[in-house]
Amino acid sequence: MTEMNRRIRLASRPVGVPQPDNFIHDDAPVPEPGSGEVLLRTLYLSLDPYMRGRLSDAKSYAAPVEVGDVIVGGTVSEVVESTVPEFTPGQIVQGYAGWQSYSVEPASRLRLLDPAEAPVTTALGVLGMPGFTAYAGLLKIGQPKEGETVAVAAATGPVGSAVGQIAKLTGCTAIGIAGGSQKVAYLEELGFDHALDHRGEDLRGALKTAAPDGIDVYFENVGGAVWDAVLPRLNTFARVPVCGLAANYNATSLPEGPDRTPALMRSVLSKSLLLRGFIQTEFVESTFADFLRDMGEWVRVGKVKYREDITEGLDNAPATFVGMLDGKNFGKTLIKVAD
Known part of the structure; x- marks a missing residue:
């Protein structure tokens, strides 16, 4: 594959409001999937307030992003290459690729999506x-x-x-x-x-x-x-x-x-x-299936409505993230990375 993997990595830990120099934008070779893994092309990236805490090294419920690493985030992606029979090229999945255009993820961490049931972006919002x-x-x-x-x-x-x-x-x-x-x-x-x-x-x-x-x-x-x-x-x-x-x-x-x-x-x-x-x-094992059943039905019949705030271009993620923390978003904040 000649295409490169666009990434946004943590350059330094923010003090207060994150600044542009806290982020590194670069390109790297597209990774190769190993046994039990799937190569994914990112379509949508989720921006969520909890991610601000992970840019810090303060003790919390989740490990911080290390300086130099790709910033974490939920994603909706297209399967490009798979080493497992459960996933095939062209399928759409929800995973955790983070702020990059391609990723390799363990198949066990992926959730297969059906675009006929709901817009795939909802897997990062109202149905995610x-x-x-x-x-x-x-x-x-x-x-x-x-x-x-x-x-x-x-x-x-x-x-x-x-x-x-x-x-x-x-x-x-x-x-x-x-x-x-x-x-x-x-x-x-x-x-x-x-x-x-x-x-x-x-x-x-x-x-x-x-x-x-x-x-x-x-x-x-x-x-x-x-x-x-x-x-x-x-x-x-x-x-x-x-x-x-x-x-x-x-x-x-x-x-x-x-x-x-x-x-x-x-x-x-x-x-x-x-x-x-x-x-x-903490509630996933006991409650997530009930959630998908109930919320899926509520969304389908219009009892629960949702709004999405989508910005195009991975390179716009840092500025959009800062704006979200300041309340400038209106609905679920997403970055459209690719068609």
Whole structure:
């Protein structure tokens, strides 16, 4: 094969907001698959907030990307060459090729996709990791009950939008929090009962109006000022699935002001709150098949809608990634790498 493998690698660890010089763009020979492996051509690359943590060397639930390595990321790819009978050239698969145009992956890590069932991009969004995060986190940890109130921030993103729509399907009142009038209007289109702009002057007051009887489930994926506004509205026995803290991902120091940990712990104690952090992989074995069945049907019949924000060109991944962390995306953020 004469074509080269376009890659984006980690040049240095970002301090604060990632900068262009933290990334290396280069070309390398297309790799050859070994026994049990498949050569893939990347079609779409997923950009997700959790990846910011993996550019750091801080201890976390997943190993950091080493300086010099290709940056990690979920992908939808076309099979080019295979050493296993389960996959044949031309098939479309979901894998983890990362920020590169070709990859070799173990066949055991790939999920075969059927383009006739749903657009292949959904395997990186509503029918992939983000959608599953919403499904498992809300239903397994949040455990919403009919008539309760569920709130979620970053509500137009792939996780938050699914959380709100699933909450409606369970008979709950759904409150979505997003940034800007355009995103607020989209939440209304999705059927959220209340759509709040966190950039407004009085989010606390808006939450009090939207949830006069308090909030029973708050799906946390942002933190920061939104969490500060939500905490006083949580009811006794409220559940808080915590899947992300995007507001803090580029922070280089602790926030200024008094230590509010004692006030938080007092609320946890006095209201019997459940704060449960989770990584979606812990539910894969027990729940992923149910997710594919349920979410696949909901998407097919239009009960769950989704939006994708697609940028063309692998070289645009760093700038798009930084913009996503700053809330400039609108829906599931994808890079189209090839046709």
